[in-house]
Amino acid sequence: MAMTPARAADVCDDATRSLLEERFEVSWGSDSLDAAELVRLTDGAEVLITSWGTPPIPPELFAGAADLKIVAHAAGTVKRLVPVELLADRLTVFSAATRIAWSVGEYCLAACLTLHRRLPAYDARTRAGGWKPDAFRGRELRGRTVGLIGGSSTARAFRTLLAPFGVRVLLYDPYLDQQRARELDVTPADLPEVMTADIVSVHVPDLPATRGMITAELLARMPDGGVLINSARAGAIDPEALEREIRSGRLQVALDVYDPEPARLSPEVFAAPNVLLTPHIAGDSVEGHLALVRYVLDDVIAFLDHGSHGPSWVDPARWSVLA
Amino acid sequence: MAMTPARAADVCDDATRSLLEERFEVSWGSDSLDAAELVRLTDGAEVLITSWGTPPIPPELFAGAADLKIVAHAAGTVKRLVPVELLADRLTVFSAATRIAWSVGEYCLAACLTLHRRLPAYDARTRAGGWKPDAFRGRELRGRTVGLIGGSSTARAFRTLLAPFGVRVLLYDPYLDQQRARELDVTPADLPEVMTADIVSVHVPDLPATRGMITAELLARMPDGGVLINSARAGAIDPEALEREIRSGRLQVALDVYDPEPARLSPEVFAAPNVLLTPHIAGDSVEGHLALVRYVLDDVIAFLDHGSHGPSWVDPARWSVLA
Numbered sequence: 001m002a003m004t005p006a007r008a009a010d011v012c013d014d015a016t017r018s019l020l021e022e023r024f025e026v027s028w029g030s031d032s033l034d035a036a037e038l039v040r041l042t043d044g045a046e047v048l049i050t051s052w053g054t055p056p057i058p059p060e061l062f063a064g065a066a067d068l069k070i071v072a073h074a075a076g077t078v079k080r081l082v083p084v085e086l087l088a089d090r091l092t093v094f095s096a097a098t099r100i101a102w103s104v105g106e107y108c109l110a111a112c113l114t115l116h117r118r119l120p121a122y123d124a125r126t127r128a129g130g131w132k133p134d135a136f137r138g139r140e141l142r143g144r145t146v147g148l149i150g151g152s153s154t155a156r157a158f159r160t161l162l163a164p165f166g167v168r169v170l171l172y173d174p175y176l177d178q179q180r181a182r183e184l185d186v187t188p189a190d191l192p193e194v195m196t197a198d199i200v201s202v203h204v205p206d207l208p209a210t211r212g213m214i215t216a217e218l219l220a221r222m223p224d225g226g227v228l229i230n231s232a233r234a235g236a237i238d239p240e241a242l243e244r245e246i247r248s249g250r251l252q253v254a255l256d257v258y259d260p261e262p263a264r265l266s267p268e269v270f271a272a273p274n275v276l277l278t279p280h281i282a283g284d285s286v287e288g289h290l291a292l293v294r295y296v297l298d299d300v301i302a303f304l305d306h307g308s309h310g311p312s313w314v315d316p317a318r319w320s321v322l323a
Numbered sequence: 324m325a326m327t328p329a330r331a332a333d334v335c336d337d338a339t340r341s342l343l344e345e346r347f348e349v350s351w352g353s354d355s356l357d358a359a360e361l362v363r364l365t366d367g368a369e370v371l372i373t374s375w376g377t378p379p380i381p382p383e384l385f386a387g388a389a390d391l392k393i394v395a396h397a398a399g400t401v402k403r404l405v406p407v408e409l410l411a412d413r414l415t416v417f418s419a420a421t422r423i424a425w426s427v428g429e430y431c432l433a434a435c436l437t438l439h440r441r442l443p444a445y446d447a448r449t450r451a452g453g454w455k456p457d458a459f460r461g462r463e464l465r466g467r468t469v470g471l472i473g474g475s476s477t478a479r480a481f482r483t484l485l486a487p488f489g490v491r492v493l494l495y496d497p498y499l500d501q502q503r504a505r506e507l508d509v510t511p512a513d514l515p516e517v518m519t520a521d522i523v524s525v526h527v528p529d530l531p532a533t534r535g536m537i538t539a540e541l542l543a544r545m546p547d548g549g550v551l552i553n554s555a556r557a558g559a560i561d562p563e564a565l566e567r568e569i570r571s572g573r574l575q576v577a578l579d580v581y582d583p584e585p586a587r588l589s590p591e592v593f594a595a596p597n598v599l600l601t602p603h604i605a606g607d608s609v610e611g612h613l614a615l616v617r618y619v620l621d622d623v624i625a626f627l628d629h630g631s632h633g634p635s636w637v638d639p640a641r642w643s644v645l646a
Contacts, residue, residue: 112434
């Protein structure tokens with residue numbers, strides 16, 4: 001368990017601690033978890049469970065730890081944690097990214113409903129002693145068009161939550177084929193078409209191909225009153241164009257990611273009535289975090305017992321497009 | 324069309340105007356719609372379509388308007404509009420209350436997700452230049468328990484939208500039988516049990532039996548960090564107990580209804596960080612309103628053609644428990 005006690009309290013519930021102790025001999029990380037402690041924890045271990053704060057695993061460690069064949073990451077991306085060259089033949093990797101995606105999906109629906117319905121604006125007006133305004137009015141989500149940029153697990157979680165609303169969902173993803181589109185109940189579309197949706201949500205990883213992909217010209221395609229949500233990577237949207245759209249008041253914008261973080265925005269954006277600003281918490285919730293070790297552990301046990309690959313398995317073939 | 328031109332623009336879309344003109348001879352209300360104009364509009368009419376602002380229909384009007392057999396209300400409650408004694412044998416009534424309920428359901432989910440995830444608190448902190456706080460943390464809705472007080476159409480819309488979240492839904496409704504509970508995918512519960520849910524939403528009509536039904540003792544049963552939503556009737560909750568709970572900061576509270584309206588609350592409640600205050604707009608949205616005439620008109624046409632009762636039909640047998 002290559003995580004500090006504080007992190008273990010965050011990502012491992014009591015029932016999972018019991019399951020771990022029943023099934024395995026467990027060594028728990030200390031408050032001063034570092035590379036040297038990682039080597040000690042890994043000595044003789046078959047399974048390494050990691051999380052946020054675990055030091056990157058040096059390839060040499062695997063040479064010394066001949067029994068180690070599974071790394072299960074009770075957090076998101078494994079890209080900076082595991083040496084990719086070991087994945088194919090030496091190591092099986094699991095990640096809780098798809099579990100975290102559920103919290104992100106809930107955040108996206110919350111932000112979308114709240115801004116489209118103008119709840120922050122109504123709240124401000126009511127607190128100021130006002131009543132139903134003439135200047136703005138809430139919108140219904142039912143029947144509207146939602147555009148998803150990127151078909152990652154967070155996009156899929158959001159799409160699942162949209163099911164009862166009867167919305168049309170456009171998805172731009174260069175890796176999407178027709179069968180997958182049918183499974184996800186989305187309409188494949190190119191990026192310019194997705195940007196015409198009433199609600200646009202960004203779900204791309206941080207890759208050279210995605211940096212700055214949402215240009216001023218694409219933002220301008222969004223309809224007046226549209227909702228833009230970015231819970232993925234700040235770099236995907238042209239920052240100056242985004243600030244202009246926010247300051248014009250034309251769009252409702254939910255931002256959870258920034259570059260740099262913590263957010264350094266202009267005073268006008270920090271004060272804008274048409275934004276919802278959160279501190280990179282889309283994937284962070286009490287219950288979502290507490291579920292993370294169990295999420296990968298169930299797959300680890302199934303893999304040890306039956307060789308099966310559960311939903312947290314990291315497919316080496318998809319490494320290059322992973323977040 | 325017993326509504327002013329301004330109201331018609333609010334509740335009747337262009338396609339529905341065309342359908343009306345194709346199918347019927349239509350007389351449209353004027354800006355000065357009053358009881359006298361109502362009599363003129365009704366003369367020789369078979370169908371009266373009403374909405375907010377239509378004067379109450381005097382029973383005498385029906386004696387003079389022998390052809391009038393249908394009242395279709397493109398708004399919510401018909402209780403103050405139509406004489407109940409005419410319902411059983413003389414008049415068929417339709418109401419868009421169940422369509423408005425959809426907007427209310429969307430509001431309930433928006434308020435629930437937003438407050439449970441603490442988005443307003445995160446937003447305030449981020450705007451103030453802060454970052455992830457120690458003082459609070461968002462919660463996930465998945466797997467939690469939602470308590471509904473009253474099984475009205477608004478409760479059913481909210482329940483429909485909760486489907487993908489895998490929540491347990493408790494419903495208190497004295498008129499609920501086991502078969503109906505299974506159809507709605509809810510667990511019947513008494514009021515004290517419903518009040519222990521993580522999220523409690525009020526969906527009762529304003530009746531003598533519901534006034535003050537949520538007492539201080541019942542509110543105290545909610546868990547710390549619980550979310551309370553009232554989009555139904557302010558009178559259902561003991562106002563002093565509610566204010567105490569809000570001021571203690573123990574609960575997150577979304578209020579859309581007040582007594583009186585516009586809201587007159589204490590300065591402490593108007594400034595409380597743990598409330599979401601909206602000006603009675605749960606059932607009000609651009610798209611939701613524009614759909615209202617069409618919603619009742621489709622049922623009116625089906626009734627005229629086939630004698631069928633669509634979802635907007637007002638069942639005289641349920642009059643006493645209607646909102």
